[in-house]
Amino acid sequence: MTRRLNPLPQIAMLCWAVVTSLPLLWAVVSSVKSDDEILNEPWSLPSTPRFDNWARAWSEANIGRYFLNSLIVVGGALLLTMLLGALVAYALARYQFRGNRLLYYTFVAAMFFPVFLALVPLFFVVQQLGLLGTYPGLILVYAAYAVPFTVFFLHAFFRTLPSELAEAAFLDGCSHAGVFFRVMLPLARPGLVAVGIFNFLGLWNQYLLPLVLNPDPDRYVLAQGLAALSVSQGYRSDWGGLFAGLTIAMLPVLVAYVAFQRHIRAGMTAGAVK
Amino acid sequence: MRHGRWRFLLGALVPALVLHVVFVLSPYAQAFYLSLTDWTGVAGEARFVGAGNYARLGGDSLFLDAVRNNAVMLLVVPIATIALGLGLASLLRTRRGSAGYQIVYFFPQLLSLVVIAVLWGFVYNPNTGLLNSGLRAVGLGGLTKSWLADPAFALAAVMAVLIWSSVGFYVVLFRAAIDAIPAELYEAALIDGAGSWTTFRRITIPLVRESVQVAFVYLGIAALDGFAVVQVMTVGPGGPDGATEVIGLSLYRNAFTYGKFGYASAMGVALFFATLTLAILALRAGRKDRLELA
Numbered sequence: 001m002t003r004r005l006n007p008l009p010q011i012a013m014l015c016w017a018v019v020t021s022l023p024l025l026w027a028v029v030s031s032v033k034s035d036d037e038i039l040n041e042p043w044s045l046p047s048t049p050r051f052d053n054w055a056r057a058w059s060e061a062n063i064g065r066y067f068l069n070s071l072i073v074v075g076g077a078l079l080l081t082m083l084l085g086a087l088v089a090y091a092l093a094r095y096q097f098r099g100n101r102l103l104y105y106t107f108v109a110a111m112f113f114p115v116f117l118a119l120v121p122l123f124f125v126v127q128q129l130g131l132l133g134t135y136p137g138l139i140l141v142y143a144a145y146a147v148p149f150t151v152f153f154l155h156a157f158f159r160t161l162p163s164e165l166a167e168a169a170f171l172d173g174c175s176h177a178g179v180f181f182r183v184m185l186p187l188a189r190p191g192l193v194a195v196g197i198f199n200f201l202g203l204w205n206q207y208l209l210p211l212v213l214n215p216d217p218d219r220y221v222l223a224q225g226l227a228a229l230s231v232s233q234g235y236r237s238d239w240g241g242l243f244a245g246l247t248i249a250m251l252p253v254l255v256a257y258v259a260f261q262r263h264i265r266a267g268m269t270a271g272a273v274k
Numbered sequence: 275m276r277h278g279r280w281r282f283l284l285g286a287l288v289p290a291l292v293l294h295v296v297f298v299l300s301p302y303a304q305a306f307y308l309s310l311t312d313w314t315g316v317a318g319e320a321r322f323v324g325a326g327n328y329a330r331l332g333g334d335s336l337f338l339d340a341v342r343n344n345a346v347m348l349l350v351v352p353i354a355t356i357a358l359g360l361g362l363a364s365l366l367r368t369r370r371g372s373a374g375y376q377i378v379y380f381f382p383q384l385l386s387l388v389v390i391a392v393l394w395g396f397v398y399n400p401n402t403g404l405l406n407s408g409l410r411a412v413g414l415g416g417l418t419k420s421w422l423a424d425p426a427f428a429l430a431a432v433m434a435v436l437i438w439s440s441v442g443f444y445v446v447l448f449r450a451a452i453d454a455i456p457a458e459l460y461e462a463a464l465i466d467g468a469g470s471w472t473t474f475r476r477i478t479i480p481l482v483r484e485s486v487q488v489a490f491v492y493l494g495i496a497a498l499d500g501f502a503v504v505q506v507m508t509v510g511p512g513g514p515d516g517a518t519e520v521i522g523l524s525l526y527r528n529a530f531t532y533g534k535f536g537y538a539s540a541m542g543v544a545l546f547f548a549t550l551t552l553a554i555l556a557l558r559a560g561r562k563d564r565l566e567l568a
Contacts, residue, residue: 009365016362017378020442023397024381026404030396042407084293087286095283103287110298114498114549116522117542120535121304124315125297144297147290176282205386207502208522212530223388227506230392246392253384261377264384265446 024250031243038239050240057244065218066225067248072135073210073221074203077142081199082192084143085150090180090188092151093158094166104155110148119212126213133216141209146199153198157191158184197264204253222249308539315533327540337541339516340524343429344498344548347436347520352493354437356486359444364478366445367452376449379442387439391506394435398422398507422508425517432518435503440496444489451485452478491556498548501526521545 030038032049058064092104122141123132131137161184169179185192207223214220220228229245257264309327313320331337362379366372382390397404398421406418421431455477463473479486501522505511512519512527521541529538 009369013362013365013369013372013375016358016441017375019438020381021378023393023404027393027396039402042402042404043411084290088290091283091286095279097283103291106299107290107294110294110302112549112553113302114495114542114545116499116501116525117305117546118298118301119525119542120308120529120539121301122297123529125301140293141297144293147294148298151290176278177285180282180286201384205388207386207388212526223386226392227388230395230506242392243396246389249389250385254381257380257384258377261380265376265380 024254027243027250028247031240031247033240033243035237035239038243053240053244054248056238057241057248061229061238061241061245062220062225063222063229063245063248066220066222069135069219069225070204070222073138073142074200076135076139077146077203078196078200080139080143081146081150081203082196085147085195086154086185086188086192087180088147089151089154090158090184093155094163094184104151107148107151110145111152115145115208119208123212133214133219135219138210138214138219138221141213142203142206145209146203150195150199153195154188154191157188161187193263194266201253201264305539305542308536309543311536313536315535320536323536327537328544330537331540331544334524336512336516336519337521337524340512340519340521343517343519344500344521346429347433347497347500348494348552350433351436351440351497352490354433355440355444355493356489358437358441359489360448360479360482360486362441362445363448363452364474366449376446379445381442382439383443385439387502388506390435390439391503394431394438394503395422395507398431422518423514425514428508428514428517432500432503432508435507436496436500440493444493447489448482448485451482455481487556487559491553494552494556495549498545498552521548 026042029045030042031053032051033046033053034050037044037046088107092100126132126137126141129137131140165183165187166179169183174182205223206221207227210221210224211227214224217228226245226249229242308320310322310324311320312323312326362375366375385393396402400406400418400420400423405421409415409417419427421427459477459481460473463477468476499522500520504518504520504523505526508518510518512523521544525538525541525545528534528541
């Protein structure tokens with residue numbers, strides 16, 4: 001088979017790779033440059049790499065604390081989302097009872113509503129519960145808004161699982177909860193991993209909800225802290241520190257991605273493919 | 275056994291349902307009522323004003339700017355993203371090194387919009403940014419602009435960031451759809467002497483139609499938002515002079531800066547109906563396509 005060698009496709013593919021990665025590389029390189037170099041030679045490499053920018057961002061600019069806050073909130077919310085989402089999806093997918101469809105649509109319909117619509121009343125609900133600016137408040141709200149998609153995704157997944165294993169377990173005297181936790185949940189692992197990755201990235205990158213519900217600077221999550229930092233560091237013109245903060249926020253996710261990229265891409269696109 | 279069944283079902287459903295009702299359903303329901311009041315946040319002092327808030331929206335020039343900007347974004351962002359995504363995905367189909375490209379293309383999808391907005395704020399910086407200094411370095415200094423401060427370019431700069439951040443995801447999505455197309459079809463086209471452009475138009479596009487539709491819905495919803503990028507990156511935010519104002523930003527400012535909670539809720543309801551219209555239009559277009567194919 002002969003094929004004309006046309007260089008244009010290769011050039012187009014390479015171009016987009018450069019467009020995608022250049023700003024990211026630039027931020028990483030700038031994070032070890034001095035302010036002077038950042039301002040006067042934006043395209044050059046640093047004469048000596050300055051890792052003190054990173055140390056300053058981590059401790060003085062509180063990126064370390066924001067990182068920890070994000071870990072606590074996202075970790076808690078992810079656990080709660082996966083537990084509740086899997087329970088609801090399983091109960092609705094494998095048990096017939098009156099109101100089953102209604103309940104399913106009650107959960108799933110929320111996916112199609114813009115969060116902006118709920119924003120004002122949500123603020124007052126959280127305030128009245130005394131949960132404004134607290135970890136539990138954020139965890140509960142994050143989970144509440146992540147459960148609908150989780151139910152939608154896992155519902156389809158649980159329906160495809162064979163029922164013979166569950167029936168055998170029932171005959172062996174397993175309780176309903178036992179069947180769920182010991183038989184069905186392990187079988188659903190690929191689905192759980194996919195939706196878990198999707199939820200993790202969604203929650204880790206959440207900005208609107210913490211902006212409204214988490215006004216205490218000590219409890220800022222990473223996205224919030226970074227946005228605040230880009231304003232305040234701009235005034236104090238610590239550019240190196242700001243680029244370092246940005247890099248600290250980017251790098252762990254990118255490194256984890258390169259390591260687990262196949263799973264992560266499958267999880268991220270799972271939602272759209274259904 | 276029956277007893278255990280109900281106890282398990284209650285245990286499985288009730289906690290999630292309570293969470294759902296308290297934090298999701300009740301706020302959505304309250305928003306519709308609040309949008310008909312002049313509530314400013316003081317308990318028990320919400321006066322019913324009927325459609326008054328909605329009438330005021332029509333005379334709020336900043337809100338109208340936001341509607342116009344979201345409409346422009348709705349036209350440009352999905353089409354540009356899908357064109358780039360589909361084009362790159364079909365280029366990747368037969369070529370070596372495509373796995374590596376796919377990894378790189380996907381990077382922005384993993385970053386929060388705040389990180390992306392802060393980063394691009396630097397890229398667009400008029401003096402020290404990557405873009406202008408790059409232009410100067412290759413002798414195109416005449417093209418340098420204060421991208422985010424120039425009303426003629428600010429919205430385009432915002433849209434470029436939105437497109438940049440989402441193309442990679444759709445490359446991966448469309449790539450999966452293209453891989454599902456039987457290879458025989460492409461081989462047959464090659465034997466019949468079809469060029470790559472004809473193959474793309476006659477085979478790839480018709481057979482990834484459903485994925486494209488899903489992409490339109492997702493990107494449409496993202497284009498009606500734009501809040502995070504605008505709020506972090508633009509001057510004002512929303513400026514210069516309303517050039518990058520979006521509905522979400524107007525809502526946020528009216529609620530949490532001015533305390534006009536009733537009025538802000540009316541904006542939320544307007545945004546909801548815009549989203550609903552978009553979803554219904556996309557679904558109806560979807561039904562028609564399926565009939566045509568059948």
